Amino acid sequence: xxxxxxxxxxxxxxxxxxxxxxxxxxxxxxxxxxxxxxxxxxxxxxxxxxxxxxxxxxxxxxxxxxxxxxxxxxxxxxxxxxxxxxxxxxxxxxxxxxxxxxxxxxxxxx
Amino acid sequence: xxxxxxxxxxxxxxxxxxxxxxxxxxxxxxxxxxxxxxxxxxxxxxxxxxxxxxxxxxxxxxxxxxxxxxxxxxxxxxxxxxxxxxxxxxxxxxxxxxxxxxxxxxxxxxxxxxxxxx
Numbered sequence: 001x002x003x004x005x006x007x008x009x010x011x012x013x014x015x016x017x018x019x020x021x022x023x024x025x026x027x028x029x030x031x032x033x034x035x036x037x038x039x040x041x042x043x044x045x046x047x048x049x050x051x052x053x054x055x056x057x058x059x060x061x062x063x064x065x066x067x068x069x070x071x072x073x074x075x076x077x078x079x080x081x082x083x084x085x086x087x088x089x090x091x092x093x094x095x096x097x098x099x100x101x102x103x104x105x106x107x108x109x110x
Numbered sequence: 111x112x113x114x115x116x117x118x119x120x121x122x123x124x125x126x127x128x129x130x131x132x133x134x135x136x137x138x139x140x141x142x143x144x145x146x147x148x149x150x151x152x153x154x155x156x157x158x159x160x161x162x163x164x165x166x167x168x169x170x171x172x173x174x175x176x177x178x179x180x181x182x183x184x185x186x187x188x189x190x191x192x193x194x195x196x197x198x199x200x201x202x203x204x205x206x207x208x209x210x211x212x213x214x215x216x217x218x219x220x221x222x223x224x225x226x227x228x
Contacts, residue, residue: 033212050214092211098170099157
């Protein structure tokens with residue numbers, strides 16, 4: 001049971017906009033930054049969004065992040081086949097005094 | 111170019127100690143947190159713990175009694191030791207770098223599969 005809650009799956013067709021939610025609590029998302037990672041099988045996870053909505057250099061602006069209260073979202077616009085991956089949210093949890101991840105959302109591009 | 115690479119035995123017997131090393135290149139250790147994360151088969155990511163370049167450590171409460179992370183800057187390495195392993199510790203283990211909790215884990219190793227089995 002992950003501390004941060006994500007839907008196990010999401011899907012969309014090429015060109016569509018998809019959003020993935022991440023729900024937490026006041027001890028994690030409510031007071032700390034949310035980061036998002038893209039994970040393709042057999043590869044290292046890739047930092048996609050940091051500090052709620054910032055994009056590292058090289059990440060397309062099709063990817064965007066937002067946070068409100070104790071929830072966060074990752075939006076992917078102009079969906080492409082190469083976006084098919086598992087997406088994880090992550091934040092610091094002050095009560096656990098450690099980093100916590102969501103359970104991951106497997107995105108399928110139909 | 112920043113590069114992290116995990117190394118260590120791929121097979122560990124139950125009740126023994128798992129030892130992994132992460133070799134770092136292309137970056138200084140200064141000002142960063144150096145983390146270990148794992149992914150059991152068919153499951154999500156789990157944070158194990160980190161060591162700050164200052165030597166301060168912090169561990170997942172659920173693993174704290176069994177885990178030690180250490181740093182050897184002279185060898186450009188940091189290491190993970192996990193004692194009394196069980197089959198539940200079978201996972202792909204990743205090392206990663208982080209500047210702060212809000213900056214995210216920006217560089218990761220490719221991961222190494224550790225299987226706990228007799």
